[in-house]
Structure formats: structure tokens, C-alpha cells
Amino acid sequence: MIREKILSxxxxxxxxxxxMIDYKPHNAYYDRPNTLSLFPEKLEGLKVLDAACGPGKYAxxxxxxxxxxxxxxxxxKMIALAQKRNNNQSDFFVHDLTRxxxxxxxxxxxxxxxxxxxxxxxxxxxTIREFNRVLLPGGALVISITHPFFDYNFFNSDKYFEVxxxxxxxxxxxxxxxxxxxxxxxxxxxxxxxxxxxxxxKLLEPRPVSAMKxxxxxxxxxxxxxxxxxxxxxxxx
Numbered sequence: 397m398i399r400e401k402i403l404s405x406x407x408x409x410x411x412x413x414x415x416m417i418d419y420k421p422h423n424a425y426y427d428r429p430n431t432l433s434l435f436p437e438k439l440e441g442l443k444v445l446d447a448a449c450g451p452g453k454y455a456x457x458x459x460x461x462x463x464x465x466x467x468x469x470x471x472x473k474m475i476a477l478a479q480k481r482n483n484n485q486s487d488f489f490v491h492d493l494t495r496x497x498x499x500x501x502x503x504x505x506x507x508x509x510x511x512x513x514x515x516x517x518x519x520x521x522x523t524i525r526e527f528n529r530v531l532l533p534g535g536a537l538v539i540s541i542t543h544p545f546f547d548y549n550f551f552n553s554d555k556y557f558e559v560x561x562x563x564x565x566x567x568x569x570x571x572x573x574x575x576x577x578x579x580x581x582x583x584x585x586x587x588x589x590x591x592x593x594x595x596x597x598k599l600l601e602p603r604p605v606s607a608m609k610x611x612x613x614x615x616x617x618x619x620x621x622x623x624x625x626x627x628x629x630x631x632x633x
Contacts (some may be wrong), residue, residue, distance in 0.1 A: 398518075402516050402575070402577070405575045405576070406470065406473075407471050407472070408573050409569050409573055410477060412569040412570040413474075414474075418453065421604075421608050421612040421615060421616075425605050425608035425612075426605075426608065426615075426619060427512060429605045430540070430603075430625070431509075431511055431627050433627075434598060434600065434629040435458075435507065443463070443507075444464065444466070444506065445466050445467070445468075445505045445507070445530060446465055446468075446509050447467075447493060447508055447509065447510040448468070448469055448510055448513030451474050452467060452477065454509060455467050455478060455486055456482055458509075459482060467486060469491070470490070470493060475488050475490050493514075496522070497526045497529070497530055503529075503532045503535075504530050505532065505535060506531075506535050507535060507536050508536075508537045510527070510537070511538075512540050512541065514541050515541060515578060516577050516578070519559075521591070524588045524589060528592055533632060535632045536630065537589070537594060538627075538628075538629050539627070540627045541625065541626050542625060543623045543625055543626045544582045548579065551564070553579060556581055559584055560578065561578055562576070562578065562579050563576045589628075594630035594633060595630065596628055601623040602623060602627055603623075
């Protein structure tokens with residue numbers, strides 16, 4: 397039931413989300429620069445799987461740097477927008493992050509990217525195992541998620557150690573949209589990686605880049621005091 401609600405929300409958000417993705421402060425000046433800092437400096441020829449690619453903004457950036465990107469998303473509308481944004485330069489297709497990546501053989505990609513999407517998966521284990529399987533030896537998984545401490549406070553939880561279904565109303569993309577997700581402990585963010593073939597190479601509690609101060613001074617100050625997101629790079633063992 398929650399999967400259907402998540403899909404419905406992103407189908408409703410898709411057009412406005414795509415319209416704002418280039419400049420919305422939390423995306424443009426917080427998530428993307430920090431997540432992209434975990435990629436190699438040289439991307440020419442590297443094969444990247446953009447898991448839960450949304451409207452294809454990350455793919456656009458990675459393609460511009462020479463990467464060969466394949467992307468998928470749960471939302472058909474997001475996939476249509478990703479294809480349009482990237483002028484059909486890459487393969488984008490509809491697929492649920494919770495389902496096996498049966499379309500790919502073992503050891504296909506150099507990097508798997510999953511930005512701000514694992515919050516919508518209740519049990520990460522199968523998803524992380526699939527990410528590991530499709531990576532080449534020595535390949536890397538780059539993810540960004542909502543910081544578990546931020547979520548615990550934001551949702552006024554009293555069940556820190558549980559994987560807990562939560563929901564809130566997003567008002568920053570035009571009409572209000574109820575978005576369902578899952579909050580979890582820091583342990584439940586780290587253990588699925590360590591238990592399914594990865595070691596954590598770098599963990600980043602990000603700060604916004606300086607450009608955010610001009611466009612969103614309130615959040616710039618808040619994010620320099622306490623993080624909303626967590627970015628990390630995990631390498632295949």
C-alpha cells in the first residue's frame with residue numbers, strides 16, 4: 397500500500413519537481429555538490445547506474461563529464477522527463493528499486509548512484525545485494541539519504557531503533573503532496589552495506605555550498621548547524 401502512495405506522490409510531483417530541480421536549494425546547493433564529491437574526478441567512459449534517477453538531473457551532469465549512464469525510476473512520468481532532459485542519450489526505463497535488477501548481468505557497472513531514494517525502501521538488504529551484484533570488482537556505490545538523526549527529530553519519533561513508516565506533506569513543489577517514506581536508525585543505514593558485500597570508504601555529513609547563502613539564507617544557516625542529509629561511498633569488497 398505504501399509503495400502505491402509513494403508512486404502516486406511522485407507522479408503528482410514530477411512536472412514541478414523537474415522544473416525546479418536545477419535550482420531548488422536543497423538539491424542544487426546541498427545534495428548534489430556533496431554527493432558528486434564522492435565520484436572520481438575523471439568519469440570518461442565509466443558506466444554508471446543511476447538508481448531512482450528521477451527527472452535525470454544527475455544523469456545530465458554525469459553524461460556531460462563523459463560517463464555512460466543507465467537510469468531507472470519507479471515513476472513513468474519521471475522517466476519520460478529524464479529521457480527528454482537527456483535527449484535520449486542514455487537508456488532510461490521504469491523499474492521499482494525494491495525489485496531485482498534481472499535485466500543486468502553480474503559486474504556491469506563501475507558506479508551505482510542512489511540519491512535520496514532509499515528512504516522509500518523498507519528493507520534495504522535485497523536492494524543493496526543487487527547493487528553489489530551489478531558492480532564490477534572494486535566498484536563503488538554512492539548514496540545520499542536523509543540523515544537518520546534529522547528524521548528522528550523531524551518526525552518526533554519515540555522508536556529510534558525501529559524501521560518506522562512515516563509521512564509528511566511537501567509544500568515546496570506547488571500543490572501540497574503527502575509523501576510516505578521510512579525512517580531508520582544509523583545502524584540500519586550502515587549494517588545493510590557491511591552485511592551485503594560493501595565496506596564504507598567515505599561518510600559525509602554535508603554542509604551546503606556557499607552559493608546557498610544568497611538564495612536561501614535560513615536553510616544555509618540551519619544546515620551549517622545540523623545536517624539534514626548523509627552522503628556516503630561504499631566500495632565492493
